[in-house]
Amino acid sequence: GQNIDQPTEMTATEGAIVQINCTYQTSGFNGLFWYQQHAGEAPTFLSYNVLDGLEEKGRFSSFLSRSKGYSYLLLKELQMKDSASYLCAVFYNQGGKLIFGQGTELSVKP
Amino acid sequence: DAMVIQNPRYQVTQFGKPVTLSCSQTLNHNVMYWYQQKSSQAPKLLFHYYDKDFNNEADTPDNFQSRRPNTSFCFLDIRSPGLGDAAMYLCATSRDMGRPEEKLFFGSGTQLSVL
Numbered sequence: 377g378q379n380i381d382q383p384t385e386m387t388a389t390e391g392a393i394v395q396i397n398c399t400y401q402t403s404g405f406n407g408l409f410w411y412q413q414h415a416g417e418a419p420t421f422l423s424y425n426v427l428d429g430l431e432e433k434g435r436f437s438s439f440l441s442r443s444k445g446y447s448y449l450l451l452k453e454l455q456m457k458d459s460a461s462y463l464c465a466v467f468y469n470q471g472g473k474l475i476f477g478q479g480t481e482l483s484v485k486p
Numbered sequence: 487d488a489m490v491i492q493n494p495r496y497q498v499t500q501f502g503k504p505v506t507l508s509c510s511q512t513l514n515h516n517v518m519y520w521y522q523q524k525s526s527q528a529p530k531l532l533f534h535y536y537d538k539d540f541n542n543e544a545d546t547p548d549n550f551q552s553r554r555p556n557t558s559f560c561f562l563d564i565r566s567p568g569l570g571d572a573a574m575y576l577c578a579t580s581r582d583m584g585r586p587e588e589k590l591f592f593g594s595g596t597q598l599s600v601l
Contacts, residue, residue, distance in 0.1 A: 380528075409589060418490075418576055418592035419529070463528070474590060476528040 380477035382464050387483045388454055395448050396480045398464030402445040407467040410438050410449045413479065414460045422449070422462075451482075459484045489513050492577050492593035499567050500601055507562040507596045509577030517583045518560040519590065520552060521576040529576055535560060536583055564598075572600045 380400045388394040400408070407426040411419035425431055425440035425447060437450040449462055461479040468475060491510045499505040509518065517536050521529035533542045535554045549571070551563040564571055574597050578590040 384526075416574075416595075416597065418594045420592070421589050424589060473531060473534075476530075478526065478528040481526070 380464055380466055380475060382462075382477045382480045384478070385481040385483070387485060388451075390454055390456060390484055390486050392454050393450065393452050394454060394482065395450050396462050396464075396482065398447045398449075398477060400445050400447075400464070400466045400477075402442065404468040405442060405445070405466060406469050408438075408440055408447050409465040409467070409474065410436075410447075411463040411465060411476075412460050413463055419463055454484050456484050456486070458482065490577060490579055490591050490593035492575075492596050494596060495594060496597050496599070498599045498601060499564075501569065502566050505564050505567055505598070507564075507575050507577075507598070509560045509562070509593055510558050511560075511579045511591075512558070513579055513581070513591060514557060515579035515581045515591070516557075517580045518554060519578040519580075520550075520560070520562050521578065523574045523576055523595075524572075532562070534583075567598070567600045569600050572598055574598075 382398045409424050410422040412422050413419040423438040425438050430439045435452045440447045461481050463479045464477040465474045489512050493508050519534040520532045523529040531543050532546045533552050549565050554560045574595045576595045577593040580588045580590050582588045
């Protein structure tokens with residue numbers, strides 16, 4: 377299987393830092409994406425990791441460890457508008473398709 | 487300007503009444519995908535077109551069909567919608583396939599309700 381696991385929901389405070397974890401099955405792995413999805417809207421691309429390490433993009437950073445089958449999305453200086461679902465998606469060689477996790481619903485509170 | 491456009495944004499149909507959802511793209515991408523996303527669940531790939539080649543996922547019900555008359559347009563047909571087909575339907579495109587760096591571009595989705 378290609379189970380992609382992430383927490384169902386998280387809550388954080390405005391201005392704080394939050395880390396959203398994602399684990400996946402490593403066989404056939406060939407890249408990992410993070411998407412943001414606001415309620416009732418389409419997912420929008422946040423980041424892409426294929427090599428180990430940290431990719432930083434403004435307030436958002438994404439980390440990958442291929443040997444551990446693990447990634448996280450780090451959000452700094454949280455804003456109310458960051459309340460959304462964050463989807464971890466893995467590209468597997470077999471079929472060349474993107475498989476999504478169920479998403480982590482993040483609530484940012486004042 | 488929107489690059490992947492889905493119409494309508496909200497669609498209501500009756501149980502068993504055929505419905506068609508549409509998607510168009512201005513990116514001239516080779517690949518168009520249809521995903522089904524139920525509340526609080528992962529988007530689930532139904533099928534995709536690589537150019538004119540149709541690729542159905544093994545677990546996509548026969549009730550779901552698709553057409554791609556040209557590069558720009560792709561349609562999702564639900565022949566006899568059931569209550570369990572109520573979901574958000576997402577259209578996405580990518581320039582190519584099999585290359586992970588070719589990220590997906592999503593439309594805004596069509597929220598389908600079945601009464």
